[in-house]
Amino acid sequence: MAQLTRVSGSVGLITLQNPPVNALSAAVRQGIVDTVKKAVSDPLVKCVVICGQNGVFCGGADIREFGAPMTGPPLVPMIHAIEATNKPVVAAIEGAALGGGLELALGCHYRIIHSKARVGLPEVTLGLLPAAGGSQRLPRLIGVPAALELITTGRHVSAAEALKLGIVDQVTDDNTVDTTVKFALSVVGRSLESRRISTFPCPPVSDLDAVFDVAMQRVRQSARGAIAPVTCVQAVRAAATLPYTQGMKREQELMATLFTSGQARALQYCFFAQRAVSRWSMPSGARWDTSKPRPISKAAVIGLGTMGRGIAVALAQAGLSVVAVETQEKQLMDAKQAVSGMLERGAKRRGVAPALGLVSYSHNIQAVAEADLVIEAVFEDMDLKKKVFQQLSAVCKPGTLLCTNTSSLDVDHLASQTPSPELVVGMHFFAPAHVMKLLEVVYGPRSSPQAVATAMQLGKKMGKVSVAVGNCRGFVGNRMLKPYMEQAFFLLEEGATPELVDQALEEFGFAMGVFRMSDLSGLDVGWRVRKADGLVDPDATSGRSARIRQGRRYSPLGDLLCEQGRFGQKAGRGWYQYDKPGSRVAKPDPWLHNFLEQYRARHGLGVRHIDHQEVLERCLYALINEGFRILEDGIAAGPEDIDAIYVFGYGWPRYRGGPMFYAGMVGLANVLERLEHFHQVHPDVPYLQPCSLLRRLVASGSPPIQKWREVIRKVHSQL
Numbered sequence: 001m002a003q004l005t006r007v008s009g010s011v012g013l014i015t016l017q018n019p020p021v022n023a024l025s026a027a028v029r030q031g032i033v034d035t036v037k038k039a040v041s042d043p044l045v046k047c048v049v050i051c052g053q054n055g056v057f058c059g060g061a062d063i064r065e066f067g068a069p070m071t072g073p074p075l076v077p078m079i080h081a082i083e084a085t086n087k088p089v090v091a092a093i094e095g096a097a098l099g100g101g102l103e104l105a106l107g108c109h110y111r112i113i114h115s116k117a118r119v120g121l122p123e124v125t126l127g128l129l130p131a132a133g134g135s136q137r138l139p140r141l142i143g144v145p146a147a148l149e150l151i152t153t154g155r156h157v158s159a160a161e162a163l164k165l166g167i168v169d170q171v172t173d174d175n176t177v178d179t180t181v182k183f184a185l186s187v188v189g190r191s192l193e194s195r196r197i198s199t200f201p202c203p204p205v206s207d208l209d210a211v212f213d214v215a216m217q218r219v220r221q222s223a224r225g226a227i228a229p230v231t232c233v234q235a236v237r238a239a240a241t242l243p244y245t246q247g248m249k250r251e252q253e254l255m256a257t258l259f260t261s262g263q264a265r266a267l268q269y270c271f272f273a274q275r276a277v278s279r280w281s282m283p284s285g286a287r288w289d290t291s292k293p294r295p296i297s298k299a300a301v302i303g304l305g306t307m308g309r310g311i312a313v314a315l316a317q318a319g320l321s322v323v324a325v326e327t328q329e330k331q332l333m334d335a336k337q338a339v340s341g342m343l344e345r346g347a348k349r350r351g352v353a354p355a356l357g358l359v360s361y362s363h364n365i366q367a368v369a370e371a372d373l374v375i376e377a378v379f380e381d382m383d384l385k386k387k388v389f390q391q392l393s394a395v396c397k398p399g400t401l402l403c404t405n406t407s408s409l410d411v412d413h414l415a416s417q418t419p420s421p422e423l424v425v426g427m428h429f430f431a432p433a434h435v436m437k438l439l440e441v442v443y444g445p446r447s448s449p450q451a452v453a454t455a456m457q458l459g460k461k462m463g464k465v466s467v468a469v470g471n472c473r474g475f476v477g478n479r480m481l482k483p484y485m486e487q488a489f490f491l492l493e494e495g496a497t498p499e500l501v502d503q504a505l506e507e508f509g510f511a512m513g514v515f516r517m518s519d520l521s522g523l524d525v526g527w528r529v530r531k532a533d534g535l536v537d538p539d540a541t542s543g544r545s546a547r548i549r550q551g552r553r554y555s556p557l558g559d560l561l562c563e564q565g566r567f568g569q570k571a572g573r574g575w576y577q578y579d580k581p582g583s584r585v586a587k588p589d590p591w592l593h594n595f596l597e598q599y600r601a602r603h604g605l606g607v608r609h610i611d612h613q614e615v616l617e618r619c620l621y622a623l624i625n626e627g628f629r630i631l632e633d634g635i636a637a638g639p640e641d642i643d644a645i646y647v648f649g650y651g652w653p654r655y656r657g658g659p660m661f662y663a664g665m666v667g668l669a670n671v672l673e674r675l676e677h678f679h680q681v682h683p684d685v686p687y688l689q690p691c692s693l694l695r696r697l698v699a700s701g702s703p704p705i706q707k708w709r710e711v712i713r714k715v716h717s718q719l
């Protein structure tokens with residue numbers, strides 16, 4: 001809705017009212033149309049100010065309405081009507097003017113912004129383009145290069161930058177509405193001819209073709225396979241080359257191709273999934289809205305290797321005081337230098353002062369005695385972690401929350417080393433910990449809801465997408481990665497090459513295929529785990545038995561490479577070869593191809609043609625199947641949790657929504673049918689056996705993903 005009041009005698013103040021962000025729902029659009037008409041026809045109103053209630057101008061079109069048939073007045077004529085009025089209309093921007101919100105403001109004759117507000121056209125992040133005139137007005141206002149950058153990245157811009165770019169006319173530190181009302185009164189009577197952006201020519205650019213070629217190349221490289229950024233470039237090109245009316249026509253045509261696309265649906269699902277994961281729940285019934293987090297002001301990090309350093313930086317950047325502990329003196333000095341450097345570089349990027357004073361360093365674990373929360377980030381070794389937890393229990397003040405940064409170790413087992421297991425949770429950070437958005441908060445059967453709530457809130461404070469998950473081997477992300485990698489190894493045995501598998505996955509949208517990723521993270525990591533699991537058997541060198549371990553098909557390929565010292569990038573060779581150790585450019589390796597041929601011959605394996613489709617189905621459906629098992633086991637509360645983990649932590653292409661959303665897009669019955677087929681061909685691969693939840697969902701008519709929780713609840717209630 002929108003409300004019209006008359007203030008300061010002759011100013012028509014229109015307030016958008018649609019909590020929490022005054023999104024432009026059908027009712028709000030109707031409200032704007034009605035109130036603008038009323039204000040324009042009221043002789044007592046000399047000028048109009050548009051603002052939003054509760055300190056937010058407008059978060060854009062109401063994304064919740066996108067799936068349903070359009071009702072209410074459309075945005076484009078509404079904004080045109082505002083621009084065409086003969087009374088000055090001024091936008092008073094507080095909080096944010098994003099998407100349709102900024103497009104509304106661009107239809108106004110002037111824009112005043114609060115210094116803490118931001119603006120932007122983030123439609124591209126939702127698989128769309130700014131199709132309420134934004135792609136046509138912004139280039140006319142600020143020029144093609146700047147508009148291209150903002151529209152194709154969807155970046156939010158601070159008030160100061162918005163002023164510099166010319167998006168707004170004035171920045172204020174005072175009450176934005178009061179300032180804007182005064183401003184509006186001051187421009188009454190001035191000609192509006194030069195204030196209607198749609199009438200501006202685009203500022204000339206010397207080599208327009210080159211500008212668009214570079215932009216197109218950039219978006220194709222940075223968002224491989226995503227259609228919205230490419231379409232955004234085309235829309236801005238229309239602004240630069242066509243008269244406004246024709247440009248608007250082109251904008252609408254381009255939007256029509258995006259609006260109903262699968263990518264737009266996936267990206268909009270991701271938008272809500274990212275927010276839904278903060279409403280966590282545990283199988284015990286504990287929930288986000290009934291569990292109160294503890295206040296944390298002082299944190300500690302134990303172990304300052306790569307992960308510990310990143311965690312210390314993330315905590316300090318969130319404004320917490322941090323005690324960083326490393327028992328080795330030399331490591332401590334190196335870490336201090338590295339952490340300070342990271343804080344300085346981060347602060348420079350964000351234009352703030354580095355939080356160097358928030359971090360103190362010690363080689364004595366006693367230094368953590370006063371911490372409210374400790375994150376242990378020592379080497380991934382259960383015995384070592386157990387020792388640290390025992391020490392922490394003796395040192396920390398009562399009530400201190402003890403967190404372990406582990407990617408797969410048993411959080412409950414660690415909790416049992418302490419007298420207060422309810423205060424123990426896992427915090428699985430992803431490297432580099434101060435950069436990566438994902439945090440898995442792992443609760444054991446004895447973790448208290450308050451401990452989970454505190455870790456989740458801390459994650460939010462650090463700017464992470466935090467997902468609460470149950471305790472099991474690999475938690476959610478790494479547990480699902482295992483069948484995915486296993487299939488990739490099997491495909492090599494059956495005739496594929498690392499290049500073929502990686503190309504299929506990279507064309508699907510992953511930043512890196514499974515083998516390039518494995519080379520980057522180091523083959524020895526998995527080797528160590530497999531050794532500890534008793535899977536690496538040096539005696540079994542040939543024949544079928546060599547490829548069966550613990551009763552199931554096993555590929556020793558990764559182990560054989562490690563035995564040759566081929567640990568990946570750091571060794572200069574792994575699944576690929578590199579110019580030198582540490583080099584990042586992966587090149588196909590004839591040695592590896594020869595090795596695969598010999599391996600297949602030794603084991604009597606026939607080679608067959610494997611295409612991209614098979615790579616995708618085998619690798620992704622095995623991963624998805626494990627996702628369904630995770631839901632069935634109650635390790636993740638809903639499909640959004642799994643999807644957020646994969647999008648924010650594992651490079652799953654956001655425009656494909658996450659693995660569970662993707663399963664829904666290709667059709668659950670289709671996934672089930674292909675898994676049944678693959679399991680028939682490979683009966684010794686349990687990961688390919690379709691999970692009963694998947695069967696159940698298909699039997700229930702493959703409901704939309706938003707309804708899966710109902711089926712999951714039924715499964716749980718019958719257990």
Ligand SMILES: CCC/C=C/C(=O)SCCNC(=O)CCNC(=O)[C@H](O)C(C)(C)COP(=O)([O-])OP(=O)([O-])OC[C@H]1O[C@@H](n2cnc3c(N)ncnc32)[C@H](O)[C@@H]1OP(=O)([O-])[O-]
Nearest residue numbers: 020021023059060061062063064098099100122131132275
């Ligand atoms: C022709 C069409 C052309 C135009 C297209 C567009 O405009 S496309 C749109 C382009 N606009 C954008 O892409 C902007 C998207 N929004 C944002 O970037 C941020 O929400 C924010 C910066 C506005 C506020 O950040 P913050 O950290 O303070 O808050 P928060 O992020 O936690 O959100 C709070 C609640 O508001 C909800 N909600 C938010 N926006 C919308 C919406 N547009 N709609 C509906 N709902 C929306 C959000 O789901 C959440 O709900 P929950 O979970 O509580 O039930």
